[in-house]
Amino acid sequence: MSAVVTGVGTIGPWGAGLEALSDALESGQSTLSEVDRGKGFHADSSARTAGLVDPAVYREWLPGASARRMSVNSRMTLAAARMAAKSGGLDEDQVGGDRTAISMGTSFASSEFTARLLEQINKTGPQSASPFLFMETVANAYAGQVAMHFEARGSNSTITQREASGALAVARALYQLSSGSADRVITGSVDEMSPLPHALLDRFRALARAGADGVERSRVFDRDRGGFVASEGATILMLEPEELAEARGAKVFGRIRCAVRAFDPTAPAHDWGTGSEPLARALTRGLKRDGLAPKDIDQIVSGASGSRTGDRLEAHILKKTWGDAELPPILAPKSVTGEYGGGQLAAAILALNGQAFASTPGFESVDPDLGIRPHDGASLPTPKRILVSSLASGGAACWFVLESCS
Amino acid sequence: MLDDSEIRLRIKKLIIDRLFLEGLTPEGIGDDDVLFGEGLGLDSVDALELVLGLEQEFGLKIKSKTVGREAFASVAALGDYVKSRLEESQAVEG
Numbered sequence: 001m002s003a004v005v006t007g008v009g010t011i012g013p014w015g016a017g018l019e020a021l022s023d024a025l026e027s028g029q030s031t032l033s034e035v036d037r038g039k040g041f042h043a044d045s046s047a048r049t050a051g052l053v054d055p056a057v058y059r060e061w062l063p064g065a066s067a068r069r070m071s072v073n074s075r076m077t078l079a080a081a082r083m084a085a086k087s088g089g090l091d092e093d094q095v096g097g098d099r100t101a102i103s104m105g106t107s108f109a110s111s112e113f114t115a116r117l118l119e120q121i122n123k124t125g126p127q128s129a130s131p132f133l134f135m136e137t138v139a140n141a142y143a144g145q146v147a148m149h150f151e152a153r154g155s156n157s158t159i160t161q162r163e164a165s166g167a168l169a170v171a172r173a174l175y176q177l178s179s180g181s182a183d184r185v186i187t188g189s190v191d192e193m194s195p196l197p198h199a200l201l202d203r204f205r206a207l208a209r210a211g212a213d214g215v216e217r218s219r220v221f222d223r224d225r226g227g228f229v230a231s232e233g234a235t236i237l238m239l240e241p242e243e244l245a246e247a248r249g250a251k252v253f254g255r256i257r258c259a260v261r262a263f264d265p266t267a268p269a270h271d272w273g274t275g276s277e278p279l280a281r282a283l284t285r286g287l288k289r290d291g292l293a294p295k296d297i298d299q300i301v302s303g304a305s306g307s308r309t310g311d312r313l314e315a316h317i318l319k320k321t322w323g324d325a326e327l328p329p330i331l332a333p334k335s336v337t338g339e340y341g342g343g344q345l346a347a348a349i350l351a352l353n354g355q356a357f358a359s360t361p362g363f364e365s366v367d368p369d370l371g372i373r374p375h376d377g378a379s380l381p382t383p384k385r386i387l388v389s390s391l392a393s394g395g396a397a398c399w400f401v402l403e404s405c406s
Numbered sequence: 407m408l409d410d411s412e413i414r415l416r417i418k419k420l421i422i423d424r425l426f427l428e429g430l431t432p433e434g435i436g437d438d439d440v441l442f443g444e445g446l447g448l449d450s451v452d453a454l455e456l457v458l459g460l461e462q463e464f465g466l467k468i469k470s471k472t473v474g475r476e477a478f479a480s481v482a483a484l485g486d487y488v489k490s491r492l493e494e495s496q497a498v499e500g
Contacts, residue, residue: 065447068426128462131454132426 003177003185004245004405005253007090007238009061009083010346011076012337013051013231016058017083021346024336028358028377032216032229032338041199047207049216050193051231051338063149071110071136072192074145076234080342081146081186084236088251092150095238101154101182102143103173105165105189105341109139112194142190146236154182163303163310165189166235166341167390167398171259173239174400183244189341190234198230204270206230206393208306218306218339219362220332221315221372228305231338235346252405254352257385259400260286264313267395272309276316279397283321292401294322298329298383301348302374303390305334306362314391315370332374335361344390352402354382407492413485416463421481424459425452437482453478460484466491 010017013031014024024031033052035042053076061079062070070078085095117133135141140158147156155176159168166189173187201207208216208227219225245252262282267273287293300318304311318327331351336358337343351357359377366373386402408416418432421441425448435446442448448456456478457468466488477487 065427068428069451128458130458131451135451 002242002255002257002403003174003239004242004250004255005237005349006240006245006250007084007088008235008253008346008349009080009085009087010233010235010342011053011058011080012233012340012343013053014337016061016079018087018346018350021337021343022350022355025333025347025350026356026358028336028361030217030229030336030338030361035198036195039195041195042202043199046199046202047209047216047227049229050198051229051233051340052193053232066149069132069135070145071113071141072194072232073106073110073190073234074136074142076192076232077104077142077190077236078145078149080188080190080234080236081150084186084238088238090238095184095186096147096150096152098153099183100150100152101173101176101185102147102152102156103169103176103185103187104140104143104158105167105169106139106142106158106160107162107165107191107341108197109160110136110141110192111197112192113137115194115196146186150186152186161396162392162394163305163339163341164390164392164396164398166345167303167388167400168261168396170237170239170256170345170400171261171398174256174259177239177241183240185239186236187239188234188236189345191232191340191342193230193232193340201230206307217362218335219364220302220304220306220335220360221311221367221370221374222306222363223365223367225306225308225311225367228307228334229338231340231343233337233340233342235342237345237349253349255403255405257401257403258286258290258292259398262397264395264397267393269394272307272313272391272393273395274313276313276320279313280317280320282397283317283399286399287401290401292385294325297385297387297401299351299380299386300328300330301344301351301386301388302330302332303334303344304332305339310391310393312370314389315372317391318389319371327372329380330372330374331357332360333357335363335374341390344388348386348388348402352383352386352404407496408489410485410489413488414481417460417481417484417488420459420463421446421456424455435481437485438480441478441480460488464488464492466495
């Protein structure tokens, strides 16, 4: 059984709302900010910028006093969830109830609050640990805050599988609706990029370094790519069974036709693996199970981010899945949004609805090992079906197919 | 020994800073305003945070079981509680 998307709320370095993201994707302009290096976490030679969110862009979506104790992740999640409800024309008191579940994803949970709590305990002992900070260090806190706001009493879970967390959360939401355990799932992804994880990612050599122009840029699928730009933001999708959405005359942004999950045991804990052959088989099998073949896919919204190993794995899976057939246009929204799960989810919804994408920023030369040339800015016909591809360092893999309802 | 008004002012600043009550000023909190439920609308998690804050601000050790609910009724009540604890400490030291 498929499900339909009946609401979208999104926040990122580019601002808040689908319209702001649409402008960024069409122009190909990234929004980068200097990371606070004053904490002393960073090496002298580290990357210096990230896609950071200005809290002012979502402040109006926060419910006043009750947001005061929330971490950045909770704030962005709740703001995006409220935006999603409004975008689908739902009154807030219609959202929750016994049959509304929440399925969230996050890569690193609330690193800022966790760092502050650990520093507090380290300096002054566990008795001084702040209850405020502790509550929000739990990775499911954001999903809990959304549940409390909407009084959503269905199941409530958060998946943390790095870059694939958001796609896996959507896949879980689809399963919950298919199994009949919920009538609505609030799903999506949130990530904050505080100085500590930024410095740690840099220590793992995961981040893009400045080019000759001094700009740190994700060069997705490029021969000379050297890492990704870390970002933060949130995207929330409201999912419902199609018949229920139809019955209430809901606005529909697209259908999630199927989802496929797999794992790559060749992946080390901190990097992408090399198991493209079995992952391609898993993707092919998953599509076939739902009556689809690669030829039915009109566009790919790739989760490639500029990582040397991650982009290679993505490219090899796609090449093996399509075999001798020509690949459809490959969109790489993380070349604009930076690396956080939510940007890709929202960009995929836009792509399904005919979004124009600029030529992939940062891409100059085809990597002969990959053989992929991402979208060149040409005008594309509105797709019928999109494959959203999300591979995580550490081995998680998830794909889902978005389908037009028109 | 701190006087009542100094203690109350420090408690008000503590409540605002520690409980992230942006937009409030010490002048905006009356000495007898109800802190929990009605009034400022604080809850049990705020109470935990507030106890930690009072311990650090005034160098006290507060065992939650020994503090009556009435001590948290208002800034004035909290001030009286803090003052009595400070006096106990001084008496022990003296």
